[in-house]
Amino acid sequence: MSLRDLTQALINGSLLGGVYGGVAMGLSLVLGVLRIVNLAHSAVLIFGALVYWELVNGLGLDPLLMIVPIAVGGYLLGLVVHRGLTQYLARESDSTVLLGFFGLMVVIESIAIMVWTTDTRTVNIGYLSQVLRFGDIGVPLARIVAAAITLAVLVALHLFLTRTLTGAAIRGMAENPDVATLVGIEVGTLSRRIFAVGIGLAAFGGTVLSLVQSFNPQEHVRWLAWAFLVVILGGLGSAMRTLLAGVFVGIFETVVGLLVPFQYTYLALYGLLAVALLVRNEGLGSVRLRTI
Amino acid sequence: MSAETEPQATESVEDIALAGARATYRGRRLPSWVMPVIAVAILGGLGVLGLVTDMGMLTTLTTVLFYMVIAQGWNLLGGYGGYLNFGAAIFAGSGAYAAAWLANEWGWTMWQTFLPAGFAAVLVSLVLGYATLRLRSHYFAIFTIVFTFLAMVVVKNTPALGGSLGLYAFLDTDLDARGMALLFYYSLFGFAVLATLIAYLIEHSNFGYALRAISEDEPAAQVLGVKTVSVKLRALVIGAALGGIAGSVYAFQIGYIEPAGTFSLDLALDIVLVCVIGGLATWVGPLIGSVIVVVLEQWLRVFVPRMELFGLGVPAEANRLVLGILLIVFALFIRRGIVGLFVERRGRRITV
Numbered sequence: 001m002s003l004r005d006l007t008q009a010l011i012n013g014s015l016l017g018g019v020y021g022g023v024a025m026g027l028s029l030v031l032g033v034l035r036i037v038n039l040a041h042s043a044v045l046i047f048g049a050l051v052y053w054e055l056v057n058g059l060g061l062d063p064l065l066m067i068v069p070i071a072v073g074g075y076l077l078g079l080v081v082h083r084g085l086t087q088y089l090a091r092e093s094d095s096t097v098l099l100g101f102f103g104l105m106v107v108i109e110s111i112a113i114m115v116w117t118t119d120t121r122t123v124n125i126g127y128l129s130q131v132l133r134f135g136d137i138g139v140p141l142a143r144i145v146a147a148a149i150t151l152a153v154l155v156a157l158h159l160f161l162t163r164t165l166t167g168a169a170i171r172g173m174a175e176n177p178d179v180a181t182l183v184g185i186e187v188g189t190l191s192r193r194i195f196a197v198g199i200g201l202a203a204f205g206g207t208v209l210s211l212v213q214s215f216n217p218q219e220h221v222r223w224l225a226w227a228f229l230v231v232i233l234g235g236l237g238s239a240m241r242t243l244l245a246g247v248f249v250g251i252f253e254t255v256v257g258l259l260v261p262f263q264y265t266y267l268a269l270y271g272l273l274a275v276a277l278l279v280r281n282e283g284l285g286s287v288r289l290r291t292i
Numbered sequence: 293m294s295a296e297t298e299p300q301a302t303e304s305v306e307d308i309a310l311a312g313a314r315a316t317y318r319g320r321r322l323p324s325w326v327m328p329v330i331a332v333a334i335l336g337g338l339g340v341l342g343l344v345t346d347m348g349m350l351t352t353l354t355t356v357l358f359y360m361v362i363a364q365g366w367n368l369l370g371g372y373g374g375y376l377n378f379g380a381a382i383f384a385g386s387g388a389y390a391a392a393w394l395a396n397e398w399g400w401t402m403w404q405t406f407l408p409a410g411f412a413a414v415l416v417s418l419v420l421g422y423a424t425l426r427l428r429s430h431y432f433a434i435f436t437i438v439f440t441f442l443a444m445v446v447v448k449n450t451p452a453l454g455g456s457l458g459l460y461a462f463l464d465t466d467l468d469a470r471g472m473a474l475l476f477y478y479s480l481f482g483f484a485v486l487a488t489l490i491a492y493l494i495e496h497s498n499f500g501y502a503l504r505a506i507s508e509d510e511p512a513a514q515v516l517g518v519k520t521v522s523v524k525l526r527a528l529v530i531g532a533a534l535g536g537i538a539g540s541v542y543a544f545q546i547g548y549i550e551p552a553g554t555f556s557l558d559l560a561l562d563i564v565l566v567c568v569i570g571g572l573a574t575w576v577g578p579l580i581g582s583v584i585v586v587v588l589e590q591w592l593r594v595f596v597p598r599m600e601l602f603g604l605g606v607p608a609e610a611n612r613l614v615l616g617i618l619l620i621v622f623a624l625f626i627r628r629g630i631v632g633l634f635v636e637r638r639g640r641r642i643t644v
Contacts, residue, residue, distance in 0.1 A: 037430040037431075037433065037434055039378075039433070039434065039437065085620065085624070088624055089623075089624075093374070094374070094428070094429050094430050095374050095375075095376050095429065095507075095572075096623055096627060097430075098376050098429075098430055098433045099376065099564070099568060099619060099620075099622070099623035100619075100620055100623040100624065102376075102378060102433075102561075102564065102619065103616045103617070103618075103619035103620035103623060104616070104620065105616075106557075106561055106612055106613075106615065106616030106619065107613055107616035107617060107620070109612075110609045110610070110612040110613035110616060111613065113607070113609045114607045114609045114610060114613070219441075221437055221438070221440070221441045221557065222441060224434070224437060224438065225437075225438040225441055225442075228434055228435075228438055263445070263448075263449045264449070266442075266445045267442075267445070267446065267449075270438075270442045270445075273438070274423050277423050277424060277427065277431075277435070278423060
């Protein structure tokens, strides 16, 4: 492994990792603030990617502009799901919530396969498909763009959560929903919007992911695993730590990919997940976890 | 210390606690013999039906028994313990692969592979359990999904297990097709009876009460002296052993296994549905549930291809769509399943 390879891997890995941060953010937000494990996260992600694929490849629309309607559509879908499912589960036990969301995952996945079959698809990225050269290091433009968009969204989310009054209210809710109600935060309305934003972020994650990877509705669980890994490493609800964890996973994956054959990078990543679970004894239940 | 009064006092406290537990879990609207009678009727009916039905029906009933064995095992941690496991395929799959591998490499016959298959599933469950059972239940749940995918990737990349090509598992006998089908049927029948017995005994033991205490309020159970991690791990291991054994019969019955089909979430969905429809944390629930789920799936398999929507055929995936919706409906409205509709829980959970 030469120095050039390593530099290339580090650059590509951190860009890919930035995208992973976007893939995981919705899961992290919903888990951190609402304490709901959204098992349907990756199904929504792939669903968003498939609709995006339909708009870009099918209708020939601009890949960058089309990220916006997908994210907004995800938000609206989130509102619908909240009305139909999540609000009834708000005060139920963990296992009831899990059953409901597992059912939702199956429903979304089935619809995706019914409409788009199980083919692996690649978004036609058009003018983004060139590779930029910096000396002897080549970086795909699509990767740079996807990482930059994710960075912008996560920074905006970070500023929203840390600098605005609504952000403070959300952090208060994450800390303790009952006390948040007592001090006059509208927990119900806020929960609905946060859930919708989480689903919107999942759909958004699908679009940026599809800029750098091909995808398949049958294997969406792979992205649930990746998002889960990022969430375990980064903790809950913090946009910046999610981004950092994503970058770490991206670099880890790319560098390990240099050392071992392709199919073993999976195993290395799962090993990392197992270590992360074992080291973080209470999982994400530590004190820092609930702070945004 | 007064030797006469002290033991008596302890005993009475225990009596009160046990009476409370019984009032909570055995409170009923129906007389106490109804559920055992239903269980005996289902198992007895299946025992007789195997001898008299045709081959097509026999295959369906074999699936019922297959689900029964796995679901009874799943229900221990998933139902009583409240730790949902969406990786039922992990244990059945490791059992199936262990059996197929032994049959290929060493020419073992089905009987000989039961123990090793169960053992393989137990080993896998220990790996899974040690990593996740100290965490809260929803991390366990999400990790079981991830682990199913991991198992698939591992097997796909292990040439010794056939890689993505899969493995054949032949049963070397001079039985005819019906004889073989009956052999698989009654093997699974035996294990279904055994699994039901285990579930019944556990439900009425301290181990079962400990599991239910964990599901109600884990920190409180821990404070009261329940060794939560070890109890959960034991429940997982027993369930895994049953799943692994069922998997070994499955491997020989189907004759050919490959990673994507073996380690899929479809089996997990079916098993979860069996327990949720029948009734979580009841020993009769999985019996009723597996009959209902298999009948429903057969009906959908016949019905869905005939259906038309806007003049177009409906893809087979619509089956799973219906199952997913059913799971949501049960999670929202019929949380305690069919058994729960008839058996009233008297004690109420008090939230402070």
